Amino acid sequence: MATVKPKVDVVIVGMGWTGAIMAKELTDSGLRVVALERGADRDTQPDFAYPKVADELEGSVHRKFLQSLSQETVTIRHSPAGVAVPYRQMGSFKPGTGVGGAGSHWSGCHFRALPEDLKLRTNVEKRYGRRFIPDGMTIADFPVSYEELEPHFDHFEYVCGTSGKAGVIKGVIQEGGNPYEGSRQREFALPPNPNYLGAEQFYVGARNMGWHPYPIPASNASRPYVNPYGCQMGPCNFCGFCSDYGCINYSKASPNSCILPVLRQRQAFELRANAHVQKVTLDADGKRATGVTYLDGQGREIEQPADLVLLCAFSLYNVHLMLLSGIGSPYDPNTGLGTVGRNYSYQNLNRVTLFFNKNVQANAFIGNGGAGTTMDDLNGNQLDAGKSGFVGGGIIWARQPGAGPVRGISVPRGTPNWGTQWKRAITDSFRHSFYFEVQGACMSYRQNYLSLDPTYRDGFGRPLLRLTFDWNQNEIKASQFLVSKAQEMSKTLNPLSMIGDAKKDGSHYDVTQYQSTHTCGGAIMGSDPKSSALNRYLQSWAVPNVFAIGANAFPQNNGYNPTGMVGALAYWSAKAIRDQYLKHPGPLV
Amino acid sequence: MSEPPSKSPSRRRFVQGLSLIPVVAVLGSCGSGSGSATGTDAAHKPYEPRFFTASEWAFIVAICDRLIPADEVGPGAVELGVPEFLDRHMQTPYANGAIWYMQGPFLEAAPEFGYQGQLPLREILRVGIAEMDAHCHKAFGGKAFAELTAAEQESLLEAAQAGSLQFDTISSKVFFSYLLGEVRNGYFADPAYGGNKGMGSWKMIGYPGARADYMDWVTVRDKPYPLPPVDLGGKRG
Numbered sequence: 001m002a003t004v005k006p007k008v009d010v011v012i013v014g015m016g017w018t019g020a021i022m023a024k025e026l027t028d029s030g031l032r033v034v035a036l037e038r039g040a041d042r043d044t045q046p047d048f049a050y051p052k053v054a055d056e057l058e059g060s061v062h063r064k065f066l067q068s069l070s071q072e073t074v075t076i077r078h079s080p081a082g083v084a085v086p087y088r089q090m091g092s093f094k095p096g097t098g099v100g101g102a103g104s105h106w107s108g109c110h111f112r113a114l115p116e117d118l119k120l121r122t123n124v125e126k127r128y129g130r131r132f133i134p135d136g137m138t139i140a141d142f143p144v145s146y147e148e149l150e151p152h153f154d155h156f157e158y159v160c161g162t163s164g165k166a167g168v169i170k171g172v173i174q175e176g177g178n179p180y181e182g183s184r185q186r187e188f189a190l191p192p193n194p195n196y197l198g199a200e201q202f203y204v205g206a207r208n209m210g211w212h213p214y215p216i217p218a219s220n221a222s223r224p225y226v227n228p229y230g231c232q233m234g235p236c237n238f239c240g241f242c243s244d245y246g247c248i249n250y251s252k253a254s255p256n257s258c259i260l261p262v263l264r265q266r267q268a269f270e271l272r273a274n275a276h277v278q279k280v281t282l283d284a285d286g287k288r289a290t291g292v293t294y295l296d297g298q299g300r301e302i303e304q305p306a307d308l309v310l311l312c313a314f315s316l317y318n319v320h321l322m323l324l325s326g327i328g329s330p331y332d333p334n335t336g337l338g339t340v341g342r343n344y345s346y347q348n349l350n351r352v353t354l355f356f357n358k359n360v361q362a363n364a365f366i367g368n369g370g371a372g373t374t375m376d377d378l379n380g381n382q383l384d385a386g387k388s389g390f391v392g393g394g395i396i397w398a399r400q401p402g403a404g405p406v407r408g409i410s411v412p413r414g415t416p417n418w419g420t421q422w423k424r425a426i427t428d429s430f431r432h433s434f435y436f437e438v439q440g441a442c443m444s445y446r447q448n449y450l451s452l453d454p455t456y457r458d459g460f461g462r463p464l465l466r467l468t469f470d471w472n473q474n475e476i477k478a479s480q481f482l483v484s485k486a487q488e489m490s491k492t493l494n495p496l497s498m499i500g501d502a503k504k505d506g507s508h509y510d511v512t513q514y515q516s517t518h519t520c521g522g523a524i525m526g527s528d529p530k531s532s533a534l535n536r537y538l539q540s541w542a543v544p545n546v547f548a549i550g551a552n553a554f555p556q557n558n559g560y561n562p563t564g565m566v567g568a569l570a571y572w573s574a575k576a577i578r579d580q581y582l583k584h585p586g587p588l589v
Numbered sequence: 590m591s592e593p594p595s596k597s598p599s600r601r602r603f604v605q606g607l608s609l610i611p612v613v614a615v616l617g618s619c620g621s622g623s624g625s626a627t628g629t630d631a632a633h634k635p636y637e638p639r640f641f642t643a644s645e646w647a648f649i650v651a652i653c654d655r656l657i658p659a660d661e662v663g664p665g666a667v668e669l670g671v672p673e674f675l676d677r678h679m680q681t682p683y684a685n686g687a688i689w690y691m692q693g694p695f696l697e698a699a700p701e702f703g704y705q706g707q708l709p710l711r712e713i714l715r716v717g718i719a720e721m722d723a724h725c726h727k728a729f730g731g732k733a734f735a736e737l738t739a740a741e742q743e744s745l746l747e748a749a750q751a752g753s754l755q756f757d758t759i760s761s762k763v764f765f766s767y768l769l770g771e772v773r774n775g776y777f778a779d780p781a782y783g784g785n786k787g788m789g790s791w792k793m794i795g796y797p798g799a800r801a802d803y804m805d806w807v808t809v810r811d812k813p814y815p816l817p818p819v820d821l822g823g824k825r826g
Contacts, residue, residue, distance in 0.1 A: 051821050054799035057778040061683070068688040076702060085698045085705050088690045194807045239801035248801065363814055365796055366803040405777035405796055417750065418769060419655070419743075423662040423793070430794040431813070456692065510701040 002293060002301040008032045008270075011292055011306035013277045013321065016101020017563065018549040018570040019312035020255035020263065021156075024229070025574035027268045029582065034270045034304060036294050038313075039067075039098030041273040043256050048104070048246030056406035059245045063090055065105040066244065067097040067314075071459030074316060076511050078470040080333050080447055086456055086464065091512040093346075093519050094244065095314045099273060100256040102314060102517060103563070107243040107401050108220040108252050108370025110162045111560035112153040112568070114380040115146035115182040117441075120392075120556065128386050134474060136446045137391065138343055140555035143527040143536035146182045149568045152575070154185055156567035157217070160253030161225040161233045163190040163371070164217035178214045180376045193222040193236060193371035197362045198354075198434030201493055202373035202398035205436075208492040209485070211377040216397055217564070218370030219253035229262045240402025242369030252369060272296070278460060280309050280325035280546060289327075289546050295460065307585070308545050308577070312570075315552040319450050319522035320465040328523075328533045328542040333447050333468075339533040339541070341450040343524045344467065345557045346509075347516035348394065348440030348475045352486045352500035353410040354493065355433045362434045367402020374398075378485060379559045390477040392441030394559035396486045400434060410435070412497045435500070436490060438482040442520075443474055444556040450522040470509050479503040518562050520554040525569075527589075535589040537576035538569060544587045549573055636672070636783075640679040640711070647735040648718045649675055655742045656772045663793030666776050666784075674775030674784030675714075684711040704763055714771070717764030720756040721745070779821045788826035791818040798826070 009031040012019045023033045042048075058064045075084035096102035116123045119141045124133055133139065166187045167177025192215035195203075199215075206213035220242070221233040236251035250257045263269050274297035281290045281303065291305035311318040322340045323330055331341035356362065374397035376382060383393035403409070410433060411425040453466040483502035490498055526532025529541035538553055540546040549570050551562045580588055638646045649672045659665030666672075678684055686709030695707045708716060718734075725734045725745070734742060748754045750769075752762030775784035777791075779799065785791065791798050798818035806814055818826040 050801060051799050051823070054801040055779055055821055057774060057782055061774055061778075062681075063688055069690040070686070070688060073690040078701075083696065085696050085702050086690045086692070087703075088705065089703055090688070091703060196807050197810065235804070237802045237804040238807050240803065241801060361810055361813055363803075363806065366807055405790065405794060406774055409794070418657065418746070418772075420658060420660045420662060423657065423660065427662055427794050430796065455694065508699070508701050512701065512703040 002303045004303045004305065007291070007305040007307075008034045009306065010034070010308045010310060011036065011304050012310045012312050013292060014038070014101060014311070014313035014317070015099045015255065015271060016096065016312065016314070017103040017255055017567055019101070019310070020103075020259040021567060021570040022310050022312060022549060022574055023263050023269055024259050025571065025578060027263070027266050029578045030268070032268045034272065034306070036275040036277050036292065036304065037099050037271065037273045038276040039273065041271070042099045042104065042246070043260070044247065044250055048248055050248045053245055053248050054239070054241050056404045059241065060404075060407050063094070063244070065096065065098075065246055066090060067095045072464075073458070074465045074467050075453045075456050076467045076469065078468070078508055080468055084453055084456075084466045084468070087511055092510070092515050093517040094514070095316065095517065099260070099271065100246070100254050104246050104254045104256055105244050106252075106369070106563060107399070108218045108368075109399070109561040110157065110160060110217045110219040110253075110370060110564045112182060113142075113146065113149075113558055113560060113565050114180070114376075116380050117558040118142040118144065118146055120558075123381070124385065124391055132385070133391060137472075137474065138444045138446055139391065140343070140524070140526055140531070142555060143525055144572065149572055150182065150185065152568040152571035153564060155228070155571055156564065158189045159227050159229065159258050160219035160567075161189050161221040161227055161258070162217050162219045162253070163193055163222035164188040165192050165215050167214060176214065178376050179212055180380060180382055188217065190222045190225055193218055193220060193368055195373065196238070196366055196368075196400050197360070198398040198400055198436070199371065199373040201434070202436065205489040205493050206373070206375050209489050211375040213373050213375045216370060216372045216374045216399065218368065218372075220368050220370045221251045221253075227258055229259065231258050231261050233257065236368050236371070238366045238368050238402070240365050240367035240404065242367055243401040275302070276460070277321065278324075278462065280311075280321060280327060282326065282543065286326060287543060289543050308547075311546065311548040312550065315519055315522065315550040316450070316465055318548045318550050318552045322523055322533065322540075322548060323450075323452050323465070324462055327540055327546055330451060331449050333449055336446065339529070339531065341522055342531070343444035343521040343555050344448045344450050344469060345442045345444045345520045345554065346469065347518040347557055348438075348442050348479055349515045350438045350440075350479050350483045350500065350502055351435050352437070352483065352490055352498055353433055353435040354490050354495035355412055355429050355497045356495055358428070358432055360432050362432055364400065364403035364430060364434065367400050369401040372397055372399035378482060388477075388481050390474045390481065392443050392474070392478060392556070392558065394438055394440030394478060394482045396436055396438050396482065396489065398434065398436050405430070410499065413499050436486050438479070438486050439516075439559055439561075440475065440478045440482050441559045442557045443472070444521055445472055471503060471507060476503045476505060476507065518551065518557060520551045520557040520562060523548045523552040524555045525553040526555065535587070537588045538573040539576075539588050541587075545585065547573055547577070636670070636676070638672070638676040640676045644722065644733060645715065645718050646672065646676070647733065648722060651735040651742060652746070652768065653772055655739065655746055656769060657776050664789040666772055668786070669776060669784055669789045670786045671772055671775035671784040674778065674782050675771055677783045678771065678775065679711040679714065685709045706759065706763070708759070710767060710771070713759060713764060713767050716759050717756070717761070717768065720759060720761070720764070721749070724754060724756070780824075781821050788818045788820055788824075792826055
């Protein structure tokens with residue numbers, strides 16, 4: 001028999017960015033909040049402390065800061081006709097676990113969505129005609145506008161100490177920022193970080209191409225900073241252990257350093273770590289959640305009743321919990337009916353590495369996760385899709401989160417993988433190469449979706465989540481177009497040599513190669529309950545006292561990193577709960 | 590073939606060291622004498638493998654010497670203690686599948702889905718070593734991999750890398766790729782894990798190791814980064 005805990009106002013599943021934001025906002029409103037985190041409790045001290053964080057074997061091989069796949073993973077197949085097999089070893093994407101979630105081991109790139117990308121379908125149809133959207137592509141508008149989200153983008157950036165240069169403030173273009181961005185109410189919280197060599201060279205290359213380079217908005221503090229909650233951040237020292245690692249310096253924004261110091265002191269907030277939620281419990285007619293059941297650290301089944309259930313796990317696991325709990329109807333790609341699981345999308349990433357001679361001090365070991373240089377000249381409305389022939393743009397950037405030899409050293413084409421020639425090549429390139437990346441949008445399709453696997457189980461006996469995903473011609477074309485532009489720009493910098501190819505025609509999704517942790521969709525927000533799992537406030541259409549906050553809500557993914565958008569959506573949803581839902585609990589739309 | 594089994598001085602030293610182990614063990618069991626009878630300073634006592642058997646160890650030493658040889662570029666894997674790293678690393682939960690999903694069924698799938706077999710890392714290596722040695726016994730008149738010439742070893746590794754060696758129980762390509770990954774890990778990971786002795790690989794490529802503080806060097810362009818590496822224990826290279 002499950003132990004039943006006293007009922008609380010709100011139970012939150014997962015203590016990453018969205019869980020921390022919701023807990024902060026709802027305890028502000030006087031609600032009693034219990035947060036259940038499947039992983040361990042973690043904080044800068046002692047978990048991310050120097051020197052033990054500076055250990056590549058622990059961080060990048062044993063993957064100490066990421067989710068272990070032994071108990072819980074997903075299965076993957078390329079098409080609905082295939083048989084899915086488990087994602088047995090970490091490769092293509094890297095979900096987090098533990099307090100802070102992926103928000104403690106992210107890099108820090110902190111973008112706002114472009115206004116036109118929030119109205120993608122309408123915008124594409126208006127510019128290129130309805131028939132320009134290929135058959136089977138299921139892209140949709142976000143049911144929320146840039147103007148509605150602007151205060152929340154802004155607030156999240158100030159919580160994170162985001163360091164950057166505004167491109168447009170109150171409609172006026174600013175020198176040095178992104179002239180194509182949506183208008184901001186004010187400058188970034190902090191000025192940009194200094195440029196390492198590759199970020200500096202990107203300015204040269206991009207201007208050679210006639211583009212408009214600007215600093216990547218980075219939630220890696222460029223100066224000492226105190227955020228609106230009173231949490232202190234220290235300037236990033238470019239330690240080079242950023243992506244996949246916790247931050248030693250309170251420099252990279254994380255739930256642990258930017259929100260939890262406040263939450264942990266609140267009487268109305270209780271954090272239970274090692275509490276693995278198994279499902280959301282519903283009442284007899286399935287229209288109202290009564291709470292959640294979870295396994296505690298000793299494996300005992302505990303019931304936590306609550307008036308409001310907030311799913312704040314990693315995007316994939318939010319969808320998993322909805323499917324396991326029967327919240328909304330599962331999507332069926334054959335009929336197009338059902339909502340939970342549809343519009344799974346990803347990110348279209350490719351890299352070009354440039355090698356130089358020994359006088360060029362690129363120092364790849366120096367790193368800051370989010371900072372660097374990018375440009376939007378091939379993104380959003382700047383890209384003429386009529387000419388390029390695909391939907392969704394992308395960005396090219398210079399980033400250097402910090403490299404080390406265990407993480408791998410790029411070598412020129414044709415170098416053997418071992419032996420003396422390999423040794424000479426890594427020695428020549430380690431300090432004298434840098435890379436640019438193409439980060440393309442990824443559209444959603446009828447056949448790319450999430451469902452429960454019929455065969456494989458997790459360590460608790462539940463069906464694993466199954467990803468059905470492959471690259472479509474649109475994304476392959478985008479990859480080829482954007483990579484050719486990146487190569488063209490790179491050539492103007494006269495490297496000794498370059499490597500890095502676009503996706504080839506007919507190539508399939510390769511789960512063994514790290515590409516991006518930007519797994520999106522599966523429980524999307526929309527304006528029609530027939531084609532979306534959530535309404536515009538991220539509230540479940542089917543069970544209105546459940547909200548699912550995260551990148552699961554994206555109808556498709558744009559060319560930017562999702563965290564800025566995810567944080568803004570969390571604040572947007574929290575405001576709707578505070579201002580509307582609490583007064584009249586029930587459907588907000 | 591008149592070529593000696595290995596040209597690498599570091600490997601010869603290592604294999605000689607290995608051959609001393611039984612002598613030390615025998616002396617110890619007789620309750621007589623001390624380690625000094627072997628002439629080996631306690632500080633340089635050869636590492637005694639606990640995971641690998643004697644024949645596996647000979648394979649590991651040989652293959653480390655082929656994959657990352659000592660040469661004019663820098664130190665080899667054997668002299669940096671990579672065999673010791675491997676033996677110690679194979680005894681960790683990681684090598685026993687702690688962060689891998691290990692449940693069946695184990696289906697065949699395209700390479701884009703990654704290794705789908707049921708073996709954890711340490712068994713992939715162990716089974717692969719047995720397969721490689723069995724192949725060598727058949728193809729080279731009863732010799733083990735470690736007894737072949739360097740050129741013979743290299744052509745076998747090239748075949749394994751390409752997946753053209755036919756093994757019964759595991760793909761030679763899968764075996765080679767995990768083995769190479771582990772040898773690199775040992776060569777480059779912090780010396781605390783048994784390899785990269787004296788931070789030799791870090792000095793070779795100019796990696797400052799666990800320094801993790803470069804605020805003063807982000808925008809320096811005209812001179813190489815000047816400081817030697819430090820390791821997790823605070824030692825300077």
